[in-house]
Amino acid sequence: MTTLTHLSPAPVIDETVRLLTEHYVFPEVAAELASLLRRRFAEGSYDVDSAEELGRLVTVDLRSVNGDRHLSLKYHAASVPEERGAAALAAMRRDFDNSLGGAPRVELLDEGVAVVELAPALFPLEWAAEPLTAALSLAASARALVLDLRANLGGDPDTVAFVCSHLLDERTHLNTMFWRDGGRLEQSWSLAHVPGRRFGGTGPVYVLTSDRTFSAAEELAYDLQQLGRAVIVGERTHGGAHPREGWTVHPHLEATIPVGRSVNPVSGTNWEGTGVVPDVACPAADALDRAHALASARFSG
Known part of the structure; x- marks a missing residue:
């Protein structure tokens, strides 16, 4: 180096x-x-x-x-x-400390619709478990849940599984990762138990996306969409499905290189290059209003 x-x-x-x-x-x-x-x-x-x-x-x-x-x-x-990956980790820690641990907004809208914003990243689970548990537990009694990923740029696959676990009733296969190192396969499953309260697998869930939503945030949207667990509302996402690592090659330059690829157990593929295609397409700025209207119509219908 x-x-x-x-x-x-x-x-x-x-x-x-x-x-x-x-x-x-x-x-x-x-x-x-x-x-x-x-x-x-x-x-x-x-x-x-x-x-x-x-x-x-x-x-x-x-x-x-x-x-x-x-x-x-x-x-x-x-x-x-x-150190390998140290540049990204240092920047991520600053973002974590400045965003209430990656859950900067929890709000209750009319008709009992809760909004939990996850941004700017899905931080490493050893950091994020406590703030995410607090936010998701607070929203667990809502009639419908909106996860706002419009400003989420990615993060930790373990944190994806953690969030999905709050929205499912049974342990579920979410994703399989193929790693170049040794040709390893690694499956990701939701957890049988979560700390705090669970929203569960029956209440309506809407996931908001933008063209900036990326990487692990895309996996969260994609996993829930493929399982039929959430309605994706907003814009087609950015289209990055390969987990990466970073190496410092100059004091101001980091080579970021994907070392694995995702395969969803339902679709048999992933969102690389295509992005996650929303179920309800609209400008990202309108996605929250659109999801709230969909939830409200469901309750009043």
């Missing part, structure tokens, strides 16, 4: 190519991307003075083959730690 304090594109590209080759979940695509980055470097395409500009150029190239939106050479204005 390079420890340069100035920008020298060559070691950054070399390390990014090595990480792609060793870790990207699709080895054939990794080989194609490695050749592309080497060719672009040889052509002088990365001869820039700014780490931010280098990150932008390389990210465009990384996504040019298969459109994987988790692939990036991410620029950080502040110097990032060298």
